[in-house]
Amino acid sequence: MRFSALKILTEGLTGNRGWGAHWRDPEPAEEYDIIIIGGGGHGLSTAYYLAKEYGLKKIAVLEKGHIGSGNIGRNTTIIRANYFLPGNSEFYSHSLKLWEGLETDLNYNVMHSQRGQIGLFHSDGQRDAAIRRANSVRNQGDDAELLSVDQLRKMLPYLDYDQGRFPIYGGLLQRRAGTARHDAVAWGYARGADQRGVDLIQNCEVIGIDVRGGVVQGVQTSRGAIRAKKVGIVVAGRSSQVAAMAGMRLPIESHVLQAFVTEGLKPCINHVISFGMGHFYISQSDKGGLVFGGDLDMYASYAARGNLPMVEHVAEAGMTLMPMIGKARMLRSWGGIMDMTPDGSPIIDKTHIEGLYLNAGWCYGGFKAVPASGNCFAHLMATDTAHASAQGFRLDRFRTGRGLMDEEGTGAQHNLH
Amino acid sequence: MRIECPLCGSRDRREFYYSGHASALERPDPDSSAEVWDDYLHNRDNPAGLTEDLWHHEMGCSAWLVVQRDTVSHAVLAVRLAKGDQL
Numbered sequence: 001m002r003f004s005a006l007k008i009l010t011e012g013l014t015g016n017r018g019w020g021a022h023w024r025d026p027e028p029a030e031e032y033d034i035i036i037i038g039g040g041g042h043g044l045s046t047a048y049y050l051a052k053e054y055g056l057k058k059i060a061v062l063e064k065g066h067i068g069s070g071n072i073g074r075n076t077t078i079i080r081a082n083y084f085l086p087g088n089s090e091f092y093s094h095s096l097k098l099w100e101g102l103e104t105d106l107n108y109n110v111m112h113s114q115r116g117q118i119g120l121f122h123s124d125g126q127r128d129a130a131i132r133r134a135n136s137v138r139n140q141g142d143d144a145e146l147l148s149v150d151q152l153r154k155m156l157p158y159l160d161y162d163q164g165r166f167p168i169y170g171g172l173l174q175r176r177a178g179t180a181r182h183d184a185v186a187w188g189y190a191r192g193a194d195q196r197g198v199d200l201i202q203n204c205e206v207i208g209i210d211v212r213g214g215v216v217q218g219v220q221t222s223r224g225a226i227r228a229k230k231v232g233i234v235v236a237g238r239s240s241q242v243a244a245m246a247g248m249r250l251p252i253e254s255h256v257l258q259a260f261v262t263e264g265l266k267p268c269i270n271h272v273i274s275f276g277m278g279h280f281y282i283s284q285s286d287k288g289g290l291v292f293g294g295d296l297d298m299y300a301s302y303a304a305r306g307n308l309p310m311v312e313h314v315a316e317a318g319m320t321l322m323p324m325i326g327k328a329r330m331l332r333s334w335g336g337i338m339d340m341t342p343d344g345s346p347i348i349d350k351t352h353i354e355g356l357y358l359n360a361g362w363c364y365g366g367f368k369a370v371p372a373s374g375n376c377f378a379h380l381m382a383t384d385t386a387h388a389s390a391q392g393f394r395l396d397r398f399r400t401g402r403g404l405m406d407e408e409g410t411g412a413q414h415n416l417h
Numbered sequence: 418m419r420i421e422c423p424l425c426g427s428r429d430r431r432e433f434y435y436s437g438h439a440s441a442l443e444r445p446d447p448d449s450s451a452e453v454w455d456d457y458l459h460n461r462d463n464p465a466g467l468t469e470d471l472w473h474h475e476m477g478c479s480a481w482l483v484v485q486r487d488t489v490s491h492a493v494l495a496v497r498l499a500k501g502d503q504l
Contacts, residue, residue: 240463251459
């Protein structure tokens with residue numbers, strides 16, 4: 001099924017009875033060339049690029065729940081490429097370019113909206129840091145604009161500029177940054193992978209990884225054993241549990257990150273706004289809800305819900321920045337499980353087991369990475385060499401101390417990111 | 418979430434600073450290999466379920482505590498002073 005304006009018009013006039021399922025629901029085969037564990041955004045995009053760019057057949061994605069039921073189904077949907085450090089910088093640049101061609105590539109409306117993202121600064125020192133970051137972003141080939149407080153006042157008249165603690169001195173704007181409809185990203189990649197012959201196997205939990213003589217043989221699942229030549233682990237917050245099935249201990253601690261949505265409002269916030277000093281960021285969904293979030297709850301958790309102190313902190317930061325949102329009623333909140341690495345940057349690498357690959361450690365920034373993460377992981381799994389944009393995401397960087405990517409500059413240590 | 422401090426009694430989570438898994442108390446010998454130190458500093462069991470982690474009662478008695486928790490339910494099961502453990 002190919003989507004087109006004509007198809008939509010025809011279906012609209014005939015009661016929308018001609019739409020079929022977007023992907024098959026196959027039984028698992030006995031053997032695949034490649035198994036991807038995890039049917040989230042990163043796993044689905046990996047399968048899609050393996051089939052599309054490397055022409056590989058016999059690929060399966062194993063998902064313990066349903067497609068897109070993890071963090072890709074609940075996040076704050078922000079896309080940007082304004083990372084500072086080499087290693088991260090070129091990777092997110094690659095991802096943003098893939099986002100820009102994604103809807104055409106997938107023939108799927110992911111509601112990609114380049115509404116611009118603005119990071120605020122509150123002192124002369126922070127302005128200098130913003131200029132340095134802007135130069136770094138422009139050197140990587142992407143856009144960054146420094147906004148004076150007067151320019152900002154025209155764009156965002158509703159901020160409290162003269163607040164006592166964090167008076168606003170200006171902002172760093174990336175116009176090509178923005179948001180996308182998170183579910184549609186999962187669905188678009190799932191459909192694209194399925195069309196190229198990938199088996200998307202849902203309700204199939206991996207319960208063991210078979211390794212013999214240091215070589216991966218396949219996986220044990222809730223629906224039986226499946227043999228495979230190569231296996232990729234792409235399971236975000238559950239990375240430690242799945243890697244443990246292959247006898248590995250990862251440099252990851254899983255934390256809960258909360259986010260919130262208000263009732264639907266008329267359009268009022270036209271950009272993504274990041275208030276770093278308050279650990280607060282906000283945008284408005286196309287449905288009208290204000291989508292905002294804060295920092296981690298800051299303790300190891302798999303509960304997929306957080307506690308009240310962070311709810312209060314986020315609400316206070318929001319009120320400090322834009323008092324107008326105080327009248328909006330919070331509709332719902334949720335907590336996602338974040339696979340936090342010591343330096344706050346991800347891992348796309350081989351493991352010490354032949355044929356077993358790891359894609360993990362996306363911390364709280366995985367959504368924007370979905371296209372490039374899959375693209376680079378597919379490259380690694382297909383060619384056994386790291387993609388040019390993901391050379392820095394090595395698993396051994398913590399052991400060697402070389403190439404640590406600590407964007408916040410707090411030290412490559414658990415609990416500091 | 419409330420934590421039962423052995424010195425101060427039941428207190429709100431806001432009074433405590435979380436510092437990660439209690440395996441930090443099992444410091445390797447200084448002459449251990451780089452692999453051992455890497456494992457100690459970076460790798461974690463990261464259990465979904467029962468865990469022990471270190472909390473500092475920074476807005477209370479300033480004691481370091483070993484808290485036994487369930488990471489799936491957020492239940493706090495047992496708390497003891499880290500002082501008794503070898504540092």
